[in-house]
Amino acid sequence: MPSRYLFHYAQVHNEFRLPELQSIAELYGIPYTLPQNPEDRDSTRPFMIVELDEEEHARMLARRCILIKAVYEYYGHGSTYDELHEVNRKNESLWARYVQDTSFRFLVTSSKHKIPQSRQREVIENFAYMGFLGKIDMKSPEIILTCFEEYEERHGTTRVKHEGDGEFRQVFFGRLIEEGSARQLVGKFDVKKRSYYGNTSMEAEISLLMANQTLASPGKLIYDPFMGTGSMAYPTGYFGALVFGSDIDGRQMRGKQKTPGVIRAATQYGIASRIVDLATFDVTHNPWRCGELFDSIVTDPPYGVRAGAKRLGRKRELSERQKELCLQHSLAPRPDDQPYIPPTKPYELSHLATDLVLLARYLLKPGGRLVFFLPTVTDEYEEVDIHTMMCEGMELVANSLQDFGSWGRRLVTIRKVTKERYPPPTFDPMLREANEETHIPAHKDFREKYFQGFKSKADETKG
């Protein structure tokens, strides 16, 4: 019979919480049930009660979900202590086995608030009916019982110490099963402590969340076609997957020393052997011999702010200098991607996004996932934007916003649901324009919008 577990969550990246839980549960084949009431699974709140078949499943989730702070065996909750105690008494069968001689520690804590010592003691005393006979052990107890008060976040208001004490939204009670050990990886993968990174590197916590969306695990093959300095390769490799990376600009992956920067960073994490290979190429002119190769594709596509989206081809007539370089390159290619820099032309974001989904449909194995960031303009975004880039055989799994105010980026997870084989995309803008749907997504021409400071259409006509 399923039992209830109390999940304590970090209150960050709220929209990533449920997709991460879904992904890791799918990875390990863990059945779970979320609370029925939408208010009780509200991702801005610190606690959520989840039904699972086994305690071991709770542990597995706590060891892999980046956003889980801890998991508890659920004993009770309520909007008052009376309600909580009533439930807790009914659940006696869950904790009766600890009554006789289990050493324990009792904690009373809260989120966004500090409970005065005196009231903490009072709360503990009110649990006396549980009649625990074991010794109280503050250092290494056999079990830890925790009572949490959930306070509403009060933005912008400074509260006097202990102000509003006791005015919590809900109070929860349970036995600690496991602290969320995956959260420590946020420190381990800290970009600033990495031996190689650049201005396109992705922050550690987000890279880890992306890696979880890919279902990375031993035996999987994962690909980043816009590899840059390789931020997502490290956590995916750490979770056991083998990773390929490619980039149009080899210098991003190499850095300045002989051993490529990506390999140096991977060595630091003990996973150099999992970076299968790095290669320099334009993903729109790629050398993959066949499709259905990868379990996942994870990437942060260039959207023209820090690292311009470009593709081989020319925008306008080449300069004499560039022509000379081209000629030299074809006569005697240089191995290290330098000094030859092929002519490139800009790559509009909505085209890139559509191409990426088509490419993923070709390169992913059936059931494989595409995980990538799509930047977008907050005021203009509509849900249909995502659908403008979808194609037959691909299905949206999750779409989580990281909000930066006037713009944001959405971590999009798409699954290849078809077993059918599709040809590689043509990457031909001419062909595409003919079929283009009439809806223009907010991420179209994102780069221009970014540099114009996201003026709305209305502002423009006014001005």
Place this chain on the structure above:
Amino acid sequence: MVRLITHNLLACHAKDCNTNNFPLEFKDVQLEIREADFNPDFLKGFMPKIEWKALVDTARQLGDTSLPLEQPEMLDDEFLKNLHHVLLEIHVEEGSMTCPNCKHVYPISNGIPNMLLAEHEIG
């Protein structure tokens, strides 16, 4: 890096080079052997993707003769270990890969192949 698993997946992609464009031919290679995690399930899952003849020929050219000419039916441990070594532990660090058809040369430096095409090679 370039490992033979990768080499087995890369074909020349220059414009109009569609036949006889695989496998790319290694030249002037510098090899390194580096250990990788042995995962039999991964190998078994990956086998259908391998162009077997290209893999065996390339391995032999680089001095490894451990693989049979025909893909065996029975995947015993010894075979899988050899396959693991060939696919994942032989790294081509320097040298180049040439297209058998159009003769495009893809140079390799510090283990990274430059697969970029020049302007006249893109369609």
